[in-house]
Amino acid sequence: MIIVLIAWSLAVSTMAGDQPEEEFLPIGLTPEERERMDEVVRDATRTAPPPAPVRACAEWETSTGVIIRWPLGISVALVAELSEDVVVTTIVGSTSQMNSAISSYQSGGVNMDNTEFIIASTNSIWTRDYGPWFVFDADRELGIVDHVYNRPRPLDDQIPWTLGSEWGMSVYGMDLIATGGNHMCDGLNFSMSTELTYDENPDLSSSEVDSILLEYMGNDFIALDYVEYGGIHHIDCWAKFLNPTTILIKDSPVGSYSHSRLNDRADWLSQQISSWGQPYTIIRIYCPYGTAYTNSLILNDKVFVPLFNDPYDDSALAAYEAAMPGYEILGFTGSFYDDDAIHCRTMGVPDRGMLYVEHTPLSGVIGNDDNGYLISARIIAHSDSGLIPESLKVFYQTKGTQFYETPLYSTAVPDSFYGYIPSQSSGTVVDYYLQAADSSGRVETHPYIGAPWAHSFTVNSTPVITPPETLFCQSSESLAYFPDYTDQDDTVHQIDYFNYPGWLTVTNDTLTGTAPGVRQADSFMVRVADQYAADSQQVDILVYVCGDIELDDVINLLDVSFLINYLYRQGPEPYPLWSGDVNNTGEINILDVTHLINYLYMGGPPPNCP
Numbered sequence: 001m002i003i004v005l006i007a008w009s010l011a012v013s014t015m016a017g018d019q020p021e022e023e024f025l026p027i028g029l030t031p032e033e034r035e036r037m038d039e040v041v042r043d044a045t046r047t048a049p050p051p052a053p054v055r056a057c058a059e060w061e062t063s064t065g066v067i068i069r070w071p072l073g074i075s076v077a078l079v080a081e082l083s084e085d086v087v088v089t090t091i092v093g094s095t096s097q098m099n100s101a102i103s104s105y106q107s108g109g110v111n112m113d114n115t116e117f118i119i120a121s122t123n124s125i126w127t128r129d130y131g132p133w134f135v136f137d138a139d140r141e142l143g144i145v146d147h148v149y150n151r152p153r154p155l156d157d158q159i160p161w162t163l164g165s166e167w168g169m170s171v172y173g174m175d176l177i178a179t180g181g182n183h184m185c186d187g188l189n190f191s192m193s194t195e196l197t198y199d200e201n202p203d204l205s206s207s208e209v210d211s212i213l214l215e216y217m218g219n220d221f222i223a224l225d226y227v228e229y230g231g232i233h234h235i236d237c238w239a240k241f242l243n244p245t246t247i248l249i250k251d252s253p254v255g256s257y258s259h260s261r262l263n264d265r266a267d268w269l270s271q272q273i274s275s276w277g278q279p280y281t282i283i284r285i286y287c288p289y290g291t292a293y294t295n296s297l298i299l300n301d302k303v304f305v306p307l308f309n310d311p312y313d314d315s316a317l318a319a320y321e322a323a324m325p326g327y328e329i330l331g332f333t334g335s336f337y338d339d340d341a342i343h344c345r346t347m348g349v350p351d352r353g354m355l356y357v358e359h360t361p362l363s364g365v366i367g368n369d370d371n372g373y374l375i376s377a378r379i380i381a382h383s384d385s386g387l388i389p390e391s392l393k394v395f396y397q398t399k400g401t402q403f404y405e406t407p408l409y410s411t412a413v414p415d416s417f418y419g420y421i422p423s424q425s426s427g428t429v430v431d432y433y434l435q436a437a438d439s440s441g442r443v444e445t446h447p448y449i450g451a452p453w454a455h456s457f458t459v460n461s462t463p464v465i466t467p468p469e470t471l472f473c474q475s476s477e478s479l480a481y482f483p484d485y486t487d488q489d490d491t492v493h494q495i496d497y498f499n500y501p502g503w504l505t506v507t508n509d510t511l512t513g514t515a516p517g518v519r520q521a522d523s524f525m526v527r528v529a530d531q532y533a534a535d536s537q538q539v540d541i542l543v544y545v546c547g548d549i550e551l552d553d554v555i556n557l558l559d560v561s562f563l564i565n566y567l568y569r570q571g572p573e574p575y576p577l578w579s580g581d582v583n584n585t586g587e588i589n590i591l592d593v594t595h596l597i598n599y600l601y602m603g604g605p606p607p608n609c610p
Contacts, residue, residue, distance in 0.1 A: 045173040051138035054218030058187025065349030073125035073345035076108030083111040123153035130156035131347035142352035147178035181234035188275035245274035295341035306341030326452025353383035355442040361455035367532030372420035381438040391437035461488040462533040500524035547607030582607035
C-alpha cells in the first residue's frame with residue numbers, strides 16, 4: 001500500500017481534520033455551475049504537444065492500474081475485484097478520508113498490496129471525465145495529455161497534473177475543452193466523440209479542434225451528431241469500442257426519442273471502414289430507461305458491466321459474453337444512472353512498459369497463394385528489455401483442428417516483423433493470432449485476448465464453370481447463353497466472352513444472337529472471375545438443320561434411311577438426337593419417318609424440331 005500526500009493552493013491543508021468535506025457534484029452541470037462556465041478555461045495550463053508521432057492508448061490495452069476517487073462512486077466489492085489484477089489508485093481529500101477508505105477496503109476484501117492513495121482535493125467522483133488521457137510519444141514514453149475539463153471544477157481539473165507529478169510522467173496541457181466520457185479511441189490513431197467537443201469549443205473551428213487532437217493525441221477524429229434529446233451527450237452513454245473494428249451500441253425502447261436515431265447511427269457506423277480496413281461490426285445491447293449497459297470498463301481480460309437490478313441485467317451480461325469471447329464478464333450494481341455508471345467513475349492506467357503488438361488482420365475472403373498468407377506486424381517492447389526472438393509466432397488453425405505455429409521474422413525496418421500462414425485449400429476458414437514476449441516477462445497476443453477471439457479469414461473459392469461444353473441451336477433460331485457456375489463465397493463476378501462468332505453479341509453478360517440458316521460449327525471462350533481467381537472454358541456451338549439427320553447439308557431420302565436404321569436396325573442415333581424429332585412430339589418413332597416422307601414427296605409440312 002502506497003500513500004502520497006499532495007497539497008494544492010486550493011486546498012486548506014493536507015492535515016487530517018482540516019480539509020472540507022469532499023463534494024459529490026453530479027455528472028451534469030449544476031444550476032450554479034451553469035452561471036460560472038466562463039471559469040472553465042481560466043486556470044488551464046497549456047504546453048507544447050508530446051513529441052510526434054503520438055499514439056493514444058485504447059481501453060483494452062494492457063493496464064497496470066485504475067484511478068478512482070473516495071468517497072466512492074462504486075462499490076467496495078468492485079474495488080476488491082479491480083485490486084485482484086491492478087493497482088487501485090484512490091484519490092482522497094485528507095488523511096482521515098484515507099483512513100476511512102483503508103478501513104472499508106480491508107473489511108471489504110480489497111487486496112491492500114495493490115492499493116495506492118493520493119491525497120488531493122477533488123470536486124467529484126468522475127475520474128473518467130477529468131482524469132488523464134494516456135499517450136505514448138516518439139520516445140516510446142507513456143505520458144499524460146490533460147484536456148481542459150468541461151466543468152468549472154478546478155480541483156478535478158488539476159488531477160492529471162497531480163498524477164503526472166507522482167508517477168514521474170510528462171504532462172501535456174492541451175488547449176481544448178473536453179471530457180473523458182466523450183472520448184472513444186481505438187488505439188490506432190483514430191477517435192470519436194459526439195459533437196459536444198465542437199460545441200464546447202466555440203472559439204475554435206472544427207478543423208482547429210481536429211488539428212489539436214491530431215497534434216496532442218495522434219488521432220484522426222470525427223464528431224457524431226447527438227442521439228439523445230438531452231443529458232450530458234457523452235459518447236460512452238450509448239457506444240463503446242470493444243476492439244478496433246467492433247462497436248457496442250445502445251438499443252433504446254421503441255417509442256423513445258433516441259430509438260430511431262440510434263438505429264440510424266448503428267447503420268451508418270456499420271458502413272464505415274475501421275482502422276483494420278474492414279467495416280465495423282455493430283453489436284446492439286438493449287438498454288431500457290434507467291440503464292447504461294454500454295458504460296462498462298474493459299480492464300485487461302475482464303469487463304466490468306454495470307447492473308441495475310433490472311430484468312434485462314442477465315441479457316446485458318449475455319450480450320457481452322457473446323460479443324467478447326475469452327473475456328471474463330463481471331456484473332456489479334451501484335448508484336448508477338442511465339447516462340453514468342462504471343466507465344464514468346473509473347479510469348484505467350496503461351502499462352508504461354507495455355509490450356505492444358500492432359497488426360492489421362487478414363479478414364473476409366482472401367485470394368489463395370501457393371506461398372502462404374503474409375502476416376505483418378509491428379512489435380514494440382516499451383520496457384526496453386528486448387524481444388525474445390523465438391517467442392515471436394503466429395498460431396493458426398483451420399476449423400476443427402488444433403493450433404499450429406509458424407515463426408515471425410524481423411525485417412530491415414525497426415520493430416517490423418513478418419511471417420506466413422501456410423497455403424490452404426479453397427474454402428478453408430483459418431483462425432489465427434500473434435504472440436510475442438520480451439525479457440521483462442511480458443507476453444502479449446494479438447488480438448489482446450488471443451485464441452478465443454482469434455482473427456479469421458476464408459481462403460477464396462475459385463468459381464467453377466459447369467457444363468454444357470457444347471451448345472446446340474437449330475438453324476435460324478435464337479440463342480442465349482449465360483454460364484452456369486458455382487462459387488462458395490462470392491456473389492459478384494465478372495463475365496467475359498472471347499472469340500465468339502459474328503452472329504453473336506454480348507448483352508448484360510449474356511451472349512445472344514440468331515443462328516445462321518445452315519448447319520455450322522462454332523466455338524467461343526467464356527471466363528468467370530471473382531476478385532481473386534477465374535475459371536475459363538471453351539464452349540462449342542453446333543447449329544443443326546432440323547431433318548438433316550445424315551449431316552450432308554440437304555434433306556433427302558438418305559435422312560429417311562438414317563432414321564429407319566436408327567429406329568429398327570441399331571444404327572447410330574441422330575446428332576443432335578432431337579434433330580430427328582421432325583414432328584416435334586418429344587420422341588422419335590415411325591411417325592417422324594412418315595413426316596419426313598410426306599415433306600419430301602407429298603407436299604407435307606417441313607420438319608419442325610424442338
